[in-house]
Amino acid sequence: MDAKFIITSCNFNKRFMEKYLAVLCFLFISLHMKALCEERQVYIVYLGEHSGNRNFEEIEEHHRSFLHSVKGSKQEAETCLIHSYKHIINGFSAFLTPEEASTVSEMDGVISVFRSQTRRLRLQTTRSWDFTNLLEANGDLSRVNGEKLLQRASYGKDVIVGVFDSGIWPESRSFNDEGMEPVPKSWKGTCQQGIAFNSSHCNRKIIGARYYLKHYEAEHGPVKEKMEFRSPRDKNGHGTHTASTIGGRRVPNASSLGGFANGTASGGAPLVRLAIYKVCWQPDPLDEPVCPDGDTLAAFDDAIKDGVHVISLSIGSYTSSPYAEDGTAIGSLHALKRDIIVVCSAGNSGPTPSSVSNVAPWLISVGASSIDRIFQSTIVLGNGLIVQGRTVTPFRKTKKYPLVYAVDVEIPGKTTNVTTGRCFPGTLSKKLVKGKVVFCWVGFISQALEVRRAGGVAAIFGNPYGGKGVVESPFLLPGTTVLQNDRATIVSYILNNENPTATLFPGRTIIGTGPAPFMAPFTALGPNGIEPNILKPDITAPGLNILAAWTEASPPTQLLQDHRVVKYNIGSGTSMSCPHVSAVAALLKAIHPDWSSAAIRSSLMTTG
CATH class of the missing domain: 3.50.30.30 (Glucose Oxidase; domain 1)
Structure with a gap:
């Protein structure tokens, strides 16, 4: 054999082996780091609010410095970091042991360190707006109160509502932008692309869309393609339902499967702009979608920076946490400081006493009641x-x-x-x-x-x-x-x-049936489990058997055995009552742009 060939071949094999070993080493270290992180739990480290003009790299390095002090190596610290909140909210989420979390909580500048909650979507509208005197079921504005409010608010055309939920089905007729004016110049958000969702799916109605996965995938593994779209597109239906209740356009002859609840489907503020923040994901066909606090807090950070006026969050938990250990409470506090109204569902764990969730005094907690x-x-x-x-x-x-x-x-x-x-x-x-x-x-x-x-x-x-x-x-x-x-x-x-x-x-x-309204049997009740002297829920709204838009990727029952496809579906829960209040809050914001979040909350509670 030629000597030159032998030498060349040996050099090639040596280089190949070096690269092969390097790859193996990298994979081993990555798997080892992943295993180390999997032994830990996700914690949120809350540091308050950003000040000064730090760039994103400096902020993330500052956040890593907390982890470096409790981790065995810099690489492990970087691997276990999940979210670094860089816009308004100062903090991060990461895998930590209880001991590490305790150590970080004692460091200078740390306000709180807490286990991230995994909140859930619980799905439990042609008539509801008519019943609340906002508009007639056939779309005519003949009632004095509804006509006055809607016309003064210009149907909400310059107000931006951020919807934190399971995404959106943009093809629904409820989200067409025909005749709408250009997107407000105050909007600073984006239309994030992904599976089955591109920039063309945003328009003058859906002006922005984002999705958040880091915390979810850190705990549950990669999103399953059969279960979810890795994008702002809604596979579950819940997000489409809530978004259309807030700001869906008027769609005549809408009904559920079988023609039930037929009429003109409309959101309460039909010209409002919708910004979609997908924070909820379906891990399993038999389980409810989960909405990790770490991802939700990242959505708050973006939504405040993007320029929303109202945030609607039909997400609840089974228990209440102290305000400094509650992602929704923290996110909504930073929103409040900028007069962004945050409306949340009160939960569906009733009629058990003290079952109400989302109890922070600065947000609006909504219970569910019936319509006629x-x-x-x-x-x-x-x-x-x-x-x-x-x-x-x-x-x-x-x-x-x-x-x-x-x-x-x-x-x-x-x-x-x-x-x-x-x-x-x-x-x-x-x-x-x-x-x-x-x-x-x-x-x-x-x-x-x-x-x-x-x-x-x-x-x-x-x-x-x-x-x-x-x-x-x-x-x-x-x-x-x-x-x-x-x-x-x-x-x-x-x-x-x-x-x-x-x-x-x-x-x-x-x-026209009565009595109506009555409280829905599932709606969560007070007293407030954190501070009984602060009454919660704040207000109630229609949440029993509400018709609204639906995804065509999920059947009306969300069962694997169900192969039916619908464009509109009937749903019940405080998830359905929350967007009713979000819509009215948007109309009030349009009429009184100088009113504070607290003033709008007070107005709703004292005149509802």
């Missing part, structure tokens, strides 16, 4: 007795079918004294259920799936919330929900008749 619209479905029992149910499930009139109580058709050993009669997954016998209507003592979407799995032709559910309010969702089989007082009537009929039967009639929309 129901979706009535008649049930005729075999003895001629009529029971009125509630449904938004589209189906034709069912035939007369045998009616069974879930207690009598359960698989032995699959239930307990607590769960019997409740149609929990895997509890019903196919042999005993097939071809029958099943009555479940309480029920919702998962119970409807169980009746369907067992071969039932239809289902009747007792209202799981009790009281007057029924949270509606379109089931995957004919079904209706009866009020609490009617449950005993149906059970008594089944027990006292040898061959009980039932016929279900399709639901229909009925407007």
